[in-house]
Amino acid sequence: MTDRGQDLRLVEALLFASAHPLDDAALAARLPEGSDVVGLVAELTEIYRNRGVNVVRISGGWSFRTAPDLAPRLNLERVLARKLSRAAIETLAIIAYHQPVTRGEIEEIRGVVINRGTLDTLMEAGWVRPKGHRQTPGRPATWVTTPEFLLHFGLDNLTDLPGVDELKAAGLLDSRPSATLGEMIAEPESATDEGEESDDELGDDEPGADDAGEPPETEMPAS
Amino acid sequence: MTDRGQDLRLVEALLFASAHPLDDAALAARLPEGSDVVGLVAELTEIYRNRGVNVVRISGGWSFRTAPDLAPRLNLERVLARKLSRAAIETLAIIAYHQPVTRGEIEEIRGVVINRGTLDTLMEAGWVRPKGHRQTPGRPATWVTTPEFLLHFGLDNLTDLPGVDELKAAGLLDSRPSATLGEMIAEPESATDEGEESDDELGDDEPGADDAGEPPETEMPAS
Amino acid sequence: MTEEPFEAAKPATPPSSELVVDLEGYEGPIDVLLTLARSQKVDLTKISILQLADQYLEFITELHRLRLEVAADYLVMAAWLAYLKSRLLLPEPQPEDEPSGADLAAALTFQLQRLEAMQAAGVRLLARPQLGRDVFPRGAPEGLKTVSRVAWDATLYDLLKAYGDSRRRTTGSVLEIRPAELYSMDDALARLEKLLGKVPEWRSLASFLPAELRGGIFGRSAVAATFAASLELVRSGRLQLRQDVTFGPIFLRSPPDGG
Numbered sequence: 001m002t003d004r005g006q007d008l009r010l011v012e013a014l015l016f017a018s019a020h021p022l023d024d025a026a027l028a029a030r031l032p033e034g035s036d037v038v039g040l041v042a043e044l045t046e047i048y049r050n051r052g053v054n055v056v057r058i059s060g061g062w063s064f065r066t067a068p069d070l071a072p073r074l075n076l077e078r079v080l081a082r083k084l085s086r087a088a089i090e091t092l093a094i095i096a097y098h099q100p101v102t103r104g105e106i107e108e109i110r111g112v113v114i115n116r117g118t119l120d121t122l123m124e125a126g127w128v129r130p131k132g133h134r135q136t137p138g139r140p141a142t143w144v145t146t147p148e149f150l151l152h153f154g155l156d157n158l159t160d161l162p163g164v165d166e167l168k169a170a171g172l173l174d175s176r177p178s179a180t181l182g183e184m185i186a187e188p189e190s191a192t193d194e195g196e197e198s199d200d201e202l203g204d205d206e207p208g209a210d211d212a213g214e215p216p217e218t219e220m221p222a223s
Numbered sequence: 224m225t226d227r228g229q230d231l232r233l234v235e236a237l238l239f240a241s242a243h244p245l246d247d248a249a250l251a252a253r254l255p256e257g258s259d260v261v262g263l264v265a266e267l268t269e270i271y272r273n274r275g276v277n278v279v280r281i282s283g284g285w286s287f288r289t290a291p292d293l294a295p296r297l298n299l300e301r302v303l304a305r306k307l308s309r310a311a312i313e314t315l316a317i318i319a320y321h322q323p324v325t326r327g328e329i330e331e332i333r334g335v336v337i338n339r340g341t342l343d344t345l346m347e348a349g350w351v352r353p354k355g356h357r358q359t360p361g362r363p364a365t366w367v368t369t370p371e372f373l374l375h376f377g378l379d380n381l382t383d384l385p386g387v388d389e390l391k392a393a394g395l396l397d398s399r400p401s402a403t404l405g406e407m408i409a410e411p412e413s414a415t416d417e418g419e420e421s422d423d424e425l426g427d428d429e430p431g432a433d434d435a436g437e438p439p440e441t442e443m444p445a446s
Numbered sequence: 447m448t449e450e451p452f453e454a455a456k457p458a459t460p461p462s463s464e465l466v467v468d469l470e471g472y473e474g475p476i477d478v479l480l481t482l483a484r485s486q487k488v489d490l491t492k493i494s495i496l497q498l499a500d501q502y503l504e505f506i507t508e509l510h511r512l513r514l515e516v517a518a519d520y521l522v523m524a525a526w527l528a529y530l531k532s533r534l535l536l537p538e539p540q541p542e543d544e545p546s547g548a549d550l551a552a553a554l555t556f557q558l559q560r561l562e563a564m565q566a567a568g569v570r571l572l573a574r575p576q577l578g579r580d581v582f583p584r585g586a587p588e589g590l591k592t593v594s595r596v597a598w599d600a601t602l603y604d605l606l607k608a609y610g611d612s613r614r615r616t617t618g619s620v621l622e623i624r625p626a627e628l629y630s631m632d633d634a635l636a637r638l639e640k641l642l643g644k645v646p647e648w649r650s651l652a653s654f655l656p657a658e659l660r661g662g663i664f665g666r667s668a669v670a671a672t673f674a675a676s677l678e679l680v681r682s683g684r685l686q687l688r689q690d691v692t693f694g695p696i697f698l699r700s701p702p703d704g705g
Contacts, residue, residue: 074591077593081597082598089604092608096605110612124596167609167610216648
């Protein structure tokens with residue numbers, strides 16, 4: 001290999017190994033006297049122009065840097081599947097059905113105080129966001145679901161959420177009061193006989209039925 | 224640029240950017256599914272064969288290193304080379320070639336008691352560490368080399384140790400109890416070699432199982 | 447790369463009987479033996495152990511003569527070599543439970559070979575290009591990051607189930623007071639009173655139960671309430687009851703005179 005070729009290798013190794021960009025003077029100090037530092041660097045820059053790493057000028061010196069277009073591919077994205085806590089999914093469901101809904105209203109519906117992290121988790125997941133305020137003392141923020149929420153759960157829009165009737169039919173919402181517990185134990189098959197008395201006071205709970213500005217009533221079962 | 228050309232650029236950038244050698248699995252995880260990792264690395268190795276930096280296989284993965292022949296000319300800030308005593312060098316060699324090995328066994332091979340500071344020095348350099356115990360009376364700790372040891376000496380794995388095959392073939396790595404000599408000189412714990420706990424074999428030193436961040440464990444060359 | 451950065455280089459000249467009377471630079475008795483063995487200038491496997499033992503004992507004697515302090519290790523080795531010598535010179539047969547002189551000599555040879563091998567391996571190891579001395583890694587690696595993204599695992603079913611659970615839990619606790627699930631005596635009384643005077647013939651009590659009668663507790667409450675109501679109507683003379691056998695069906699009718 002020619003001397004120039006060897007010098008080029010040396011510049012390559014120096015720029016590679018140095019923890020800091022090396023300026024022309026620093027390179028010259030390590031090359032034979034009278035070396036064409038500028039020409040060597042230019043040649044090396046050209047060699048690496050379209051490569052995965054490039055020779056770039058940084059803070060007055062020369063350094064190797066990975067090609068900017070590859071930056072996103074250098075990092076490995078690892079997906080961690082995690083289950084939502086019961087509190088989180090319940091809160092999400094209540095926001096979905098009752099939006100816009102304040103934190104206080106969610107707590108009222110759930111009957112428990114919302115843990116600080118619960119809404120954060122849902123926000124982080126990109127499924128809920130605060131939007132607007134309730135025009136009541138303190139002007140509490142109201143929460144709504146996001147388009148990502150619809151995407152994740154495969155819904156076209158909020159009206160796709162099954163109404164309470166449908167939930168009930170699917171066995172997801174059994175509103176039989178506990179007074180009938182004995183009956184259910186005695187003859188469970190009788191539970192769904194027609195003419196059931198628990199009329200659907202939940203019926204108007206469908207999403208979209210509520211006016212946006214109006215807080216939905218938290219439901220009190222009729223008595 | 225072709226897809227393969229882009230993948231080659233990516234492998235180049237990955238090896239440049241990583242602070243540790245990357246094994247095939249770590250590369251594959253960042254390349255498009257089904258990429259020819261082995262072929263890409265081989266191509267890159269070839270491209271850099273006569274350059275100032277080379278692609279080398281170290282500690283179970285791939286990494287760039289400055290070309291060894293440039294060492295005298297690099298004149299970079301060097302890690303102050305620790306002057307190792309003869310005792311330390313011998314002890315390091317014994318641990319490297321005989322691992323896992325107890326202090327008593329080292330003393331038996333060297334025919335002399337180990338100076339207190341010798342193992343400390345090697346541990347401080349990050350090249351050896353205790354790992355496991357020999358299942359003999361007293362359960363003495365056994366010593367092995369570290370991934371840093373492989374990195375420092377530019378070894379892919381312990382089968383790369385200089386002359387390991389010849390030594391093994393000559394029976395010089397056998398853990399043969401040295402007649403009465405060992406008993407007379409060394410500690411009682413060195414009496415036997417059987418029933419060792421860390422049953423690492425050379426075979427499972429394959430790269431690939433480890434994630435990029437974790438260098439693989441060094442393993443015993445023979446027993 | 448060839449110069450060895452060893453602190454204590456090996457003694458340049460191996461000690462013979464008349465020289466080096468110093469243990470400085472030796473790494474123990476086997477190291478001394480190894481150095482002495484090299485002076486025989488033959489392969490270690492072909493070495494004369496007897497001659498080596500003599501060389502060693504001579505070396506130790508010389509140290510003693512110069513009143514140099516000799517570490518115990520070296521003296522133990524001297525004693526062992528003296529023993530080995532005697533065994534090598536002892537005519538056969540050997541005592542049964544002891545290794546032969548040849549075995550002991552072979553073991554010593556192995557010791558010497560092994561140490562020599564390790565010393566050589568150490569030198570070769572340190573002669574390799576070392577990181578940070580001969581070869582260098584990338585000085586400023588950008589590093590590869592592993593970005594963890596949490597994918598929350600929740601299905602539409604989970605969502606709806608959670609809503610259902612929530613609703614059931616909160617509404618259920620209030621619904622306990624809902625009274626409509628039982629057929630009350632007032633209901634039965636009102637129903638029977640409507641039918642008074644329209645039942646000239648005996649009819650079973652069961653046929654007076656509400657049409658929407660369901661089984662279970664509601665049905666049983668209807669039977670009980672209707673029976674209690676019928677007793678009340680009988681007491682006021684507006685109804686007649688009849689049961690032919692114990693646990694038999696109960697019949698009722700309007701009083702023949704119409705009440």
